[in-house]
Amino acid sequence: MVFLIVTLLAVIYGYFGLDVATSFKGWRAIFRVLSEFWLGVFLFMLIGRHSVSSVLGEVAVVVALGGFVLLPYLAAGDVWLLLLCPVLITGLHKADGAMSRFFSSTPMVYVGKVSYSVYIVHFPVQLVLVQLYARLGVPGAGPLGKALGLVAAMGIAVAAGALLFHFVENPFRKAMAERIAAARD
Numbered sequence: 001m002v003f004l005i006v007t008l009l010a011v012i013y014g015y016f017g018l019d020v021a022t023s024f025k026g027w028r029a030i031f032r033v034l035s036e037f038w039l040g041v042f043l044f045m046l047i048g049r050h051s052v053s054s055v056l057g058e059v060a061v062v063v064a065l066g067g068f069v070l071l072p073y074l075a076a077g078d079v080w081l082l083l084l085c086p087v088l089i090t091g092l093h094k095a096d097g098a099m100s101r102f103f104s105s106t107p108m109v110y111v112g113k114v115s116y117s118v119y120i121v122h123f124p125v126q127l128v129l130v131q132l133y134a135r136l137g138v139p140g141a142g143p144l145g146k147a148l149g150l151v152a153a154m155g156i157a158v159a160a161g162a163l164l165f166h167f168v169e170n171p172f173r174k175a176m177a178e179r180i181a182a183a184r185d
Contacts, residue, residue, distance in 0.1 A: 053094070060091030061099040073146075111158065117169050118161030125157045 064084045071080050092103060102108065111118075129149070 054096035054100075057091045057094030058097050058099050060087050061095055064088035064091060114158070114162045114165040117165040118157050121160040121164055122153075122157040125160055126153055129153055129156070 064087045067084045068081065068088075071084075092099070095103075129152075133149075
């Protein structure tokens with residue numbers, strides 16, 4: 001019952017426009033994070049109780065990825081993007097065909113390894129690009145220009161994240177492992 005109530009609060013939260021862009025501080029941040037977490041838990045429990053075929057898993061991945069691309073252009077609230085996350089995760093778990101092979105490929109596994117570093121740098125990269133575009137006088141582009149800008153920002157964020165992973169995160173991880181091993185001896 002708690003899951004249902006919290007999920008309804010998350011949907012109301014998304015419906016009334018308290019989106020991620022306006023909820024980084026104060027009570028809105030706490031409500032945003034908790035509602036997103038419980039919404040994910042509820043949907044996982046709901047989906048996890050039902051058997052999903054590998055074909056349906058493939059379809060779920062395609063639908064979720066398509067939704068992630070299209071929904072922001074349709075001015076949909078953030079809650080609809082949140083609803084796609086458990087669909088994507090369940091689809092990837094159940095998929096056994098082309099999507100499974102794609103996400104198990106060496107480049108995608110590498111992106112998974114550097115994903116935390118990419119997460120850390122993506123927002124500063126976005127801020128720098130917005131400022132750069134403003135200083136260069138790049139006008140607001142149509143859908144194609146925005147899509148190309150998104151692809152460029154993603155590429156730069158992945159490259160910066162990979163550098164952070166190899167030159168900061170991995171060396172730090174190795175140094176900490178050595179210190180812990182030395183302390184145990």
